[in-house]
Amino acid sequence: MKVDVAIIGAGPAGLLLGHLLRAEGIDCAVLERRTGAHVLSRIRAGVLEQVTAGLMERLGLDARMKAEGLPHEGFNLADGERLIRIDVKALTGKEVVVYGQTELTRDLMDAAANRGLDVIYEAADVALRDIESDAPYVTYSRDGGGQRIDARFIVGCDGFHGPSRQAVPASAGRTFEQVYPFGWLGILADVPPCNHELIYANHERGFALASMRSETRSRYYIDVPLTEQIEDWPDDRIWDELAVRLGPDAAAAMTRGPSIEKSIAPLRSFVFEPMRHGSLMLCGDAAHIVPPTGAKGLNLAASDVYYAAEALTGFFKANDNDAIAAYSARALARVWKSERFSWALTKLMHRFPGDGSFERRMQIAELDYIASSEAAQRSIAENYVGLPV
Template sequence: MRTQVAIIGGGPSGLLLSQLLMKAGISTVVLERKSRDYVLSRIRAGVLEQGMADLLREAGVAERMEREGHVHDGTNLSTAHGMFRVNFKERVGKSVIVYGQTEVTQDLYEAQDALGATIVHEADNVALHDVTTDKPYVTYEKDGQTHRLDCDYIAGCDGFHGVSRPTIPAEKRQEFERVYPFGWLGILSRTKPAAEELIYANHPRGFALASMRSDTLSRYYVQVPLTDKVEQWSDQAFWDELRRRLPDEVSQTMETGPSIEKSIAPLRSFVNEPMQWGRLFLVGDAAHIVPPTGAKGLNLAASDVHYLLEALKAAILDKDAGALDQYGPRALTRIWAAMRFSWWMTTLMHRFPDQTDFDQKIQEAELHQLETMESAQITMARNYVGLPY
């Protein structure tokens, strides 16, 4: 089998890149290690920056997002002393859309099916070969047989644990990482959201987040030690702890119910440089991880797709091979800006193990400045809705 662009990974970034390339007349094959049902069962982020929403419109997959997504013109921040709102629309003239990653992925699958895309699920033992030559290829196993996929370029959209990043020699990679000493215990419940917009809560007991996926599906998180196990947390214990950390006016009226999904996610900041090795290009979590504070993970993957799409179109359609060398530097400039914002949000809102009462007061003083200073709100809003591509 042969294609112009081999895409490793069939999550939202791989499917979005395939959709946009195919609409531009460039052939693709997507290799995904898991089944379609498994991919669609993953519960992930749900806040889309304006840039990502525009990219979905360009890809022709925004109809359901426009109909069912929730436009948020701001967000709420809470301390032990009260809650305030940062109005994105007022400060920077932009908004975000709450629309779950599972829904985005479903829309992309349907659009890919309509275009007749080649998506190989349950592709095992994927390996990348000759990526520094002009004839790279990929091998994989399917139903007990080994297959070869020849291509011109390879997009590694296969996540943090995929094969793409390790294909770059270790001595040629530089990895920047910060691992945070806590995790997020999250639940999904068929309940009415606690508020119309997200609530980020700084509390002496630890961080909490009240989020949503729809009018009837809520997503909540509380900060927990890395040593905690999901089995230690009953639904009732979770709701009790969440109520302690949210403002009284929210916790007293919040609807609760059985969890339909419960998990603990560790937090880390991670960036791999370079993002290009020969004709291999890293995209999304294969190249970088951000803490979920600030909702940048999926959105950063989308901006990578944008930059790589532009570079591949220039190289393939316009015969401008030099455009490919600009992919990594352009993407990394935006990645590091988002990394800084996610780090700032994480350090501002969480309780660290060695944190003193003094440190807590400093966090609360910074949040007070954010509440009362227009310039601080503009900076936060500009980063939250997404820096321009």
């Protein structure tokens, strides 16, 4: 097979890029090592910035998102019994949409065949070849045989553990990483949310987050040491801990129910530079990871895809090499700003094991400042709703 662009990874980033390129008449194929069912089984974030929602609208794939998504005009920071509401709509004129990543991925999947997007699932042993040349190719095995896709560009949307970033020579890249001393224990349940907006809580017992996927499905988190095992957290223990950390008002409005999914996710900040090497471009978790505080993961991948699609379209339609050359710098400028916001919000809302009374006083002072300063709230709102691309 020969295409203009070979895309590695059929998560939301890879599918979104594939659709954007096909809409411009650019020939591409998407390779995914898992089954489609497995891709849809992954429970991920659900807060969409305007850049992400806007790309779905641009593709004409936003009907279900508009019908089922929940527009949010603000969110809340809690510290003890205090609730600080950040009025995103009033401060920025914009809003976010709560719509599960799984549902967005399903929309992209369902539209692929009708729009001529070739998605190859269960592609094993994917390897990227000759990426420093103008004629890279990808090899993989499927149905017991070896396969090859020739392309002009390869785009790696295959996550932190995928082969794309590993194909870049060690001497050609640099990594920046911060590993956090806790993970997020998440519980998903078919119960109505305790608040119509998200609540990020900083409590003496630890962090908690009240969020939702719909008006009848809730997603809650608490931070736990990395040594914790999910087996030691039955549902009742999680609900009890959430009730304490989120505060009495949220606890009174909380509906408990059996979990339909539980997991513990470690937190890290990670950036790989540059995001392009030769004929290979990296998007999303293949190049960077943010802690989930602030809901930037999927949205940052979407902005990468925006820049990559623009650069590739310029190359194939106008022979514009400059856009390809500028891709990494453009994407990284937004990546680092999102990393900063996610890191700062994580530091503000979590109690770190090594922190003492000084660090706690700094958190209290910062929350006091946010509560009393419109300028501080506007800065948070601008970052939360998504900086311009």
